[in-house]
Amino acid sequence: MYSRLLLAALHYNHNGSREVARTHDGEVQYGVRYPRFRKGGWVVRPVKEKPSxxxxxxxxxxxxxxxxxxxxxxxxxxxxxxxxxxxxxxxxFQMISKDEAVGLYLARHTRFNTGN
Structure with a gap:
């Protein structure tokens, strides 16, 4: 896990300041994204160069x-x-038995509770 963390930091530091990708004519490339929080709305963002x-x-x-x-x-x-x-x-974390966890879950969701 520690090694993965270090590699992720190296990757971010090496690629954090990538330039904006350009077409053969020199124009900036853009991409349209549809993030979930926009609920169907769109966002235009410049496309970055490929990571190295x-x-x-x-x-x-x-x-x-x-x-x-x-x-x-x-x-x-x-x-x-x-x-x-x-x-x-x-x-x-304090562990809980599976039977106890299922019982608490069923107690919270009354439609599954059979009235026992």
């Missing part, structure tokens, strides 16, 4: 270089990152 993934190859090259220099230190730093990762948020 050049950071990924540079990251892979530096990873290979670091591994070739010292595979053990890379494994140790990976283990350190894994051990310092926080527990999933779901572990902080």
């Amino acid at each position: 993934y050049a950071y990924a190859s540079a990251l892979m090259e530096s990873l290979i270089e670091a591994y070739s220099r010292s595979p053990r230190s890379l494994q140790e730093s990976s283990a350190d990152l894994s051990s310092s990762a926080p527990a999933p948020l779901s572990t902080s």
